[in-house]
Amino acid sequence: MKFDTPAGQNHIDQLKVVGRPTDRIDGKYKTTGTAPYAYERHDVAPNAAYGFVLGAGIAKGRVRWIDTAAAKRAPGVLAIVTTLEHPRMERGMMNAAYLFGGDQVQHYHQAIAVVVAETFEQARAAAFLVKVDYASEPGKFDLAAEAKGAPPVPGDSGEGSGGNGEERVGDFEGAFAQAPVRFDETYSTADESHAMMEPHATIAAWDGDKVTLWTSNQMIAWGHGSLAKILGVPKENVRLDSPYVGGGFGGKLFVRADAVLAALAAKAAKRPVKVALTRPLIMNNTTHRPATIQRVRIGATRDGTITSIAHESTSGNLPDGSPETAVSQTKLLYAGANRLTAMKLAHLDLPEGNAMRAPGEAPGLMVLEVAMDELAEKLGMDPVEFRIRNDTQVDPQDPKRSFSHRDLVGCLRLGAERFGWSKRNPKPGQVRDGQWLVGVGMAAAFRNNMVLKSGARVRLDQAGTVTVETDMTDIGTGSYTIIAQTAAEMMGVTIDKVVVRLGDSAFPVSSGSGGQFGANSSTSGVYAACVKLRDAVAQRLGINSADAVFADGQVRSGNRAVPLGDAAAGGALTAEDTIEFGDISKSQQQSTFGVHFVEVGVDAYTGETRVRRMLAVCAAGRILNPKSARSQVIGGMVMGTGAALMEELAVDTKRGFFANHDLAGYEVPVHADIPHQEVIFLDEVDPMSSPMKAKGVGELGICGVGAAVANAIYNATGIRVRDYPITLDKLLDRMPDAA
Numbered sequence: 001m002k003f004d005t006p007a008g009q010n011h012i013d014q015l016k017v018v019g020r021p022t023d024r025i026d027g028k029y030k031t032t033g034t035a036p037y038a039y040e041r042h043d044v045a046p047n048a049a050y051g052f053v054l055g056a057g058i059a060k061g062r063v064r065w066i067d068t069a070a071a072k073r074a075p076g077v078l079a080i081v082t083t084l085e086h087p088r089m090e091r092g093m094m095n096a097a098y099l100f101g102g103d104q105v106q107h108y109h110q111a112i113a114v115v116v117a118e119t120f121e122q123a124r125a126a127a128f129l130v131k132v133d134y135a136s137e138p139g140k141f142d143l144a145a146e147a148k149g150a151p152p153v154p155g156d157s158g159e160g161s162g163g164n165g166e167e168r169v170g171d172f173e174g175a176f177a178q179a180p181v182r183f184d185e186t187y188s189t190a191d192e193s194h195a196m197m198e199p200h201a202t203i204a205a206w207d208g209d210k211v212t213l214w215t216s217n218q219m220i221a222w223g224h225g226s227l228a229k230i231l232g233v234p235k236e237n238v239r240l241d242s243p244y245v246g247g248g249f250g251g252k253l254f255v256r257a258d259a260v261l262a263a264l265a266a267k268a269a270k271r272p273v274k275v276a277l278t279r280p281l282i283m284n285n286t287t288h289r290p291a292t293i294q295r296v297r298i299g300a301t302r303d304g305t306i307t308s309i310a311h312e313s314t315s316g317n318l319p320d321g322s323p324e325t326a327v328s329q330t331k332l333l334y335a336g337a338n339r340l341t342a343m344k345l346a347h348l349d350l351p352e353g354n355a356m357r358a359p360g361e362a363p364g365l366m367v368l369e370v371a372m373d374e375l376a377e378k379l380g381m382d383p384v385e386f387r388i389r390n391d392t393q394v395d396p397q398d399p400k401r402s403f404s405h406r407d408l409v410g411c412l413r414l415g416a417e418r419f420g421w422s423k424r425n426p427k428p429g430q431v432r433d434g435q436w437l438v439g440v441g442m443a444a445a446f447r448n449n450m451v452l453k454s455g456a457r458v459r460l461d462q463a464g465t466v467t468v469e470t471d472m473t474d475i476g477t478g479s480y481t482i483i484a485q486t487a488a489e490m491m492g493v494t495i496d497k498v499v500v501r502l503g504d505s506a507f508p509v510s511s512g513s514g515g516q517f518g519a520n521s522s523t524s525g526v527y528a529a530c531v532k533l534r535d536a537v538a539q540r541l542g543i544n545s546a547d548a549v550f551a552d553g554q555v556r557s558g559n560r561a562v563p564l565g566d567a568a569a570g571g572a573l574t575a576e577d578t579i580e581f582g583d584i585s586k587s588q589q590q591s592t593f594g595v596h597f598v599e600v601g602v603d604a605y606t607g608e609t610r611v612r613r614m615l616a617v618c619a620a621g622r623i624l625n626p627k628s629a630r631s632q633v634i635g636g637m638v639m640g641t642g643a644a645l646m647e648e649l650a651v652d653t654k655r656g657f658f659a660n661h662d663l664a665g666y667e668v669p670v671h672a673d674i675p676h677q678e679v680i681f682l683d684e685v686d687p688m689s690s691p692m693k694a695k696g697v698g699e700l701g702i703c704g705v706g707a708a709v710a711n712a713i714y715n716a717t718g719i720r721v722r723d724y725p726i727t728l729d730k731l732l733d734r735m736p737d738a739a
């Protein structure tokens with residue numbers, strides 16, 4: 001099905017199943033331990049041996065030799081594969097660093113060997129007996145030191161943000177110089193780790209020249225193609241299966257060393273092999289969100305109208321890596337005739353920087369929305385009103401292009417009312433609650449909406465069961481549930497009559513999960529397949545498709561009503577289709593909008609920040625399942641709170657690695673850090689986006705929330721911290737007198 005005209009009235013609009021707050025189908029499996037993750041697929045490979053990955057002990061240079069003699073003699077060892085035995089292997093989709101092969105070391109903990117043994121403990125013990133000699137070379141590890149002179153380079157997050165190295169509209173410098181009120185500050189954000197619960201893990205098994213990988217991956221078709229290329233095996237001989245993914249956040253968009261090494265190890269050991277990356281290895285072997293240094297300049301008239309805005313970001317990456325697209329939102333969020341955005345890239349020899357939940361917007365809004373708060377104060381304006389004053393209904397870089405639907409103002413007004421914003425004391429450091437300095441802050445949320453071609457197959461059997469198969473993944477997001485809701489709505493059955501099977505490369509190629517494009521794209525693919533299945537049902541029953549009503553498990557036409565399953569009496573009916581998005585997705589700007597309000601308490605004696613209250617209001621098209629969408633948004637809010645308060649990979653700038661490589665040293669928020677969270681969705685549809693009229697929401701929740709936390713800390717204490725995260729050491733010596 002081609003989607004190239006705005007969606008009219010369709011079967012989804014009935015909203016009998018879609019749009020209802022529905023429990024996640026996989027919820028009971030996840031909470032009872034019966035949803036097997038990749039490493040736990042005992043059913044498929046009961047005799048799997050264990051692979052333990054060895055990472056390079058230097059950040060840059062060459063492996064001179066690897067001595068495996070002692071390791072080979074260790075108990076239980078079945079095979080050892082070293083990087084020196086393989087020429088450098090090809091890279092897969094979006095890989096900047098090489099995953100294995102050859103003697104070159106591009107970053108610390110790049111994989112150099114995998115040791116296979118009967119048990120995990122034996123493999124680990126043997127791995128420590130492997131002796132390695134390196135020829136180390138000096139590298140560049142300090143972003144601040146390399147930022148000067150970093151050139152502007154184009155970049156694309158692959159998730160809806162990006163652009164040219166430098167983009168200009170009007171005359172920024174001239175307008176800024178003449179602006180009655182000027183703001184100019186520089187900020188920094190930290191390197192962050194995805195820190196998903198489930199580590200990267202794969203079981204690989206060969207059958208002759210065919211290989212199957214039970215793995216944890218967000219994008220099955222990418223992984224399928226990439227592994228075929230990396231392993232040098234025809235695509236038809238590779239199968240990926242990833243029905244449950246314990247979080248990815250962008251870290252599992254692409255193939256990582258676990259999959260490649262499991263395949264190589266299984267071949268060497270002549271047995272299925274399972275490989276999980278240990279947490280210490282994940283931090284430095286896989287990807288991370290790159291740190292940024294960002295400068296924001298905004299010029300405004302005294303009434304708060306922005307006349308000029310510039311946002312420049314510098315990040316680092318390996319030579320083949322991309323810049324963090326942290327200035328993207330600034331091209332679209334606020335009006336202003338004179339504009340400049342730039343992404344600069346410094347060469348660093350740290351592990352590969354790549355996509356992490358809302359790549360670009362998450363660190364970009366962390367900075368832009370603090371800058372907006374600072375300028376509002378300078379103007380003596382309420383921060384909510386300042387944003388409303390500078391709203392735009394057209395793309396500020398190309399005013400002929402409108403937004404398909406934009407209700408940022410609606411979010412701002414409703415959020416302010418629900419949060420009780422009018423009670424805020426705009427003067428910082430005024431509100432005390434015992435030992436706590438209390439403050440409130442807000443920030444806008446923004447993220448582009450993206451759609452990707454997505455396919456599905458649906459089958460109807462005689463019992464009236466509808467089975468959906470697509471290689472779409474559920475990375476903890478609720479894909480199983482919204483896909484079942486879509487098929488149930490389309491076929492006129494209850495959700496328990498739908499079976500959803502995901503994550504297998506043998507199924508039709510879907511959008512996959514990422515960039516908050518998965519829900520809208522994949523359900524649209526299911527919609528398209530169900531349109532075909534409805535036609536097939538009508539034809540089989542000898543009724544006119546246009547007259548057929550699918551409801552209550554029946555197909556009705558005139559006075560005739562037959563059980564849906566009767567259409568499959570002569571054999572199951574199958575239909576397959578792919579939704580393809582034509583130019584419609586480019587003709588107007590499709591974005592999602594929101595606002596975050598946060599109340600914090602900062603301990604007047606210790607500088608410890610506790611979040612007390614959070615509210616998000618989101619405008620993101622039709623909400624397919626308010627329950628799972630809310631979970632996505634609150635998850636994003638938690639993650640953004642982590643970015644604001646604690647998450648930071650500490651760079652050892654001498655030896656070139658992230659030193660805090662576990663969840664004790666790399667802190668993420670836990671339940672005790674997060675108060676009750678409230679999420680409100682504006683009741684809206686976007687017929688330009690898809691037949692579902694939905695948009696992305698999975699990453700909107702992280703966008704801007706960190707800035708709202710930072711702005712609340714300022715309101716509580718009067719201290720403006722511009723280097724994130726705001727750990728208490730950055731507050732302590734500037735705290736107001738506590739007595």
Ligand code: MOS
Pocket residue numbers: 159218248249250251253355356357358359513514515516699
């Ligand atoms: Mo993307 S960082 O996988 O949503």
